[in-house]
Amino acid sequence: MTLPIDASQAAGHAPTQKVELLGRVISVRGSQASVGLPAMSSQAPEERRVTVGKFLGVAVGKSLLVGLITDVSLRTEPVPRDHDYVAVAQLELIGEIRSGDAGTAHFQRGVSSYPAIGDPVVCIGSRELRLIFQTSGSRMIEVGQLQQDSAIAAAVDVDETLSKHFAVLGTTGVGKSSAIALLLQQMLQARPDLRVLLLDVHNEYGRCFGERAQILNPNNIRLPFWLFNFDEIVDVFFGGRPGLEEEVYFLSEVIPLAKSSYAQQMGVTSRLAGKAGEAAYARYTLDVPVPYRIADLLALLDTRMGKLENRASRMVYHKLITRIETVCNDPRYAFMFENANVGGDTMVEILAMLFRLPPNGKPMTIMQLAGFPSEVVDALVSVTCRMAFDLGLWSDGHDPLLVVCEEAHRYMAADYSVGFAPTRRAISRIAKEGRKYAVSLGLVTQRLAELDPTILSQCSTLFAMRMTNDRDQALLRSAVADTAANLLAFLPSLGTGEAFAFGEGVALPTRLKFRQLPARMLPRSDMMSGDQGSAHAAMDSRSLEAVIERWRGRVTKPRVNADKAADESRPASVQPSPSPQPAHGLDANRFRLLKRPPEDQSLNAGLERQMTEAPRR
Ligand SMILES: Nc1ncnc2c1ncn2[C@@H]1O[C@H](COP(=O)(O)OP(=O)(O)O)[C@@H](O)[C@H]1O
Numbered sequence: 001m002t003l004p005i006d007a008s009q010a011a012g013h014a015p016t017q018k019v020e021l022l023g024r025v026i027s028v029r030g031s032q033a034s035v036g037l038p039a040m041s042s043q044a045p046e047e048r049r050v051t052v053g054k055f056l057g058v059a060v061g062k063s064l065l066v067g068l069i070t071d072v073s074l075r076t077e078p079v080p081r082d083h084d085y086v087a088v089a090q091l092e093l094i095g096e097i098r099s100g101d102a103g104t105a106h107f108q109r110g111v112s113s114y115p116a117i118g119d120p121v122v123c124i125g126s127r128e129l130r131l132i133f134q135t136s137g138s139r140m141i142e143v144g145q146l147q148q149d150s151a152i153a154a155a156v157d158v159d160e161t162l163s164k165h166f167a168v169l170g171t172t173g174v175g176k177s178s179a180i181a182l183l184l185q186q187m188l189q190a191r192p193d194l195r196v197l198l199l200d201v202h203n204e205y206g207r208c209f210g211e212r213a214q215i216l217n218p219n220n221i222r223l224p225f226w227l228f229n230f231d232e233i234v235d236v237f238f239g240g241r242p243g244l245e246e247e248v249y250f251l252s253e254v255i256p257l258a259k260s261s262y263a264q265q266m267g268v269t270s271r272l273a274g275k276a277g278e279a280a281y282a283r284y285t286l287d288v289p290v291p292y293r294i295a296d297l298l299a300l301l302d303t304r305m306g307k308l309e310n311r312a313s314r315m316v317y318h319k320l321i322t323r324i325e326t327v328c329n330d331p332r333y334a335f336m337f338e339n340a341n342v343g344g345d346t347m348v349e350i351l352a353m354l355f356r357l358p359p360n361g362k363p364m365t366i367m368q369l370a371g372f373p374s375e376v377v378d379a380l381v382s383v384t385c386r387m388a389f390d391l392g393l394w395s396d397g398h399d400p401l402l403v404v405c406e407e408a409h410r411y412m413a414a415d416y417s418v419g420f421a422p423t424r425r426a427i428s429r430i431a432k433e434g435r436k437y438a439v440s441l442g443l444v445t446q447r448l449a450e451l452d453p454t455i456l457s458q459c460s461t462l463f464a465m466r467m468t469n470d471r472d473q474a475l476l477r478s479a480v481a482d483t484a485a486n487l488l489a490f491l492p493s494l495g496t497g498e499a500f501a502f503g504e505g506v507a508l509p510t511r512l513k514f515r516q517l518p519a520r521m522l523p524r525s526d527m528m529s530g531d532q533g534s535a536h537a538a539m540d541s542r543s544l545e546a547v548i549e550r551w552r553g554r555v556t557k558p559r560v561n562a563d564k565a566a567d568e569s570r571p572a573s574v575q576p577s578p579s580p581q582p583a584h585g586l587d588a589n590r591f592r593l594l595k596r597p598p599e600d601q602s603l604n605a606g607l608e609r610q611m612t613e614a615p616r617r
């Protein structure tokens, strides 16, 4: 038969072609149409096989509606004799190919007119698929192939994906990190102005981007403590525990004073101010990122303590001073406290380094978080995400920046009592307002059910990979548009490296297969040295020494996260014993997810010892 419009007549393709009729519409309900199908021989060619996940077309007037099959079943109810339909396919209508006046056709999302009973249903061939997926005009990147027709590239619109955030979701081991590596490589290629900050929780991206990325770890990063805002620095001083009320209060009093004292010494206090100290106090609130010195902070606390008669109050000061000293002297914290007493406003250098301004051929920063003391990772993520947003805000989005966060459920937990509030605040600010300041977010998680649903709803492009947990699927279903929700039934059956892509970044909800990455570019944990195929050699005493060195000193290794244990490549012999329960009164969830147990923290252990001694003064 010949259709009212020749759907295969894509722009530039003139010849009219016969399109084979597959069936006819037998009922329509909302955006769903049922299609009656005649008996089909099992030898039918691949393109005529009707099964879930495939696209079909419905010819309506001058356009061809494009729908995705979500269900096929044998017909059981009686039908009028003149219809020999034996099967019914449910079609989710998602788009439309319209023919223009000049005989050219173009694709648009959504449908303008709905089918009626009896409208002809046809196969969607590769020409139509090409027309749908190869939108010209906008910046597209090719991330893989369509599942329906591997000859057709799966294209993603970079600008849409970036400006409205994206997320990669799926069970451990389905290829999320590989997908991120692929997406970022392509995005950087398509958008030379883009800079990327990748929060690499498991130190696995080190080799994926070659020369294009700068890699930061505790050995080469300097993030002075004064960049941390008050909540963050409290988190650092208290080793990831909520601070003790009195100590936190004293700290909040002296930090602004230390800031103004430093400013005075540097001669930047306003001369107009009557009382210099007071004026500076007013100018430097707790959270303003201006330098101060730990020595000044300690001296202020010491002076205040000296004025007190009451032993109990003196004890509080003493504890606070010891706490600060312990953290500052901990070699693992050198990245924050080195030069703590020298001063110097290095904010320009730090921002330039962290956010690649100018990029100098390396538009990307990989922050290897697994190397930092685990108690400080939350505060660190908070500081970097906050600075990423603030830089965008105060520079009016001069340089577009993408922040990619793995294990997003750790920082943005659905349960608000889990995680570090300032980190959540920093990331949700990017999610909610980042668009105005050219700061975008890319989230990765394998525990969708634990992720804050409001953050997921801010991500307009989703790459859903294999997902077997019912709760995860239910959550995703509520996050995507109705038309796409029916497609999610496929999720548990997706293969490794396959994804359903939804949302603004893709023309249609599509099942796609990500391009294969060469082995040398696959994200892999640093610890996984050499090729995986060879027999695993036991650690000799030299490598064991290196492990112990790391254990004790400068560089700590990542905490084991129950579900990622398989992903991680830690030798079994160095895995810590299961975490003991945290002390009473502390947030158990928080420690389970984010922290080492307090008993485990050498920082606190050392502190407790010192606490038991009487104050020196
Ligand atoms: N696009 C891809 N190209 C090549 N191999 C892949 C790809 N995606 C997944 N894989 C394979 O699957 C494994 C797990 O992928 P990974 O990205 O680490 O999963 P996840 O981050 O979801 O845990 C990889 O080590 C690799 O062998």
Ligand SMILES: [Mg+2]
Binding pocket: 176, 177, 178
């Ligand atoms: Mg991963």
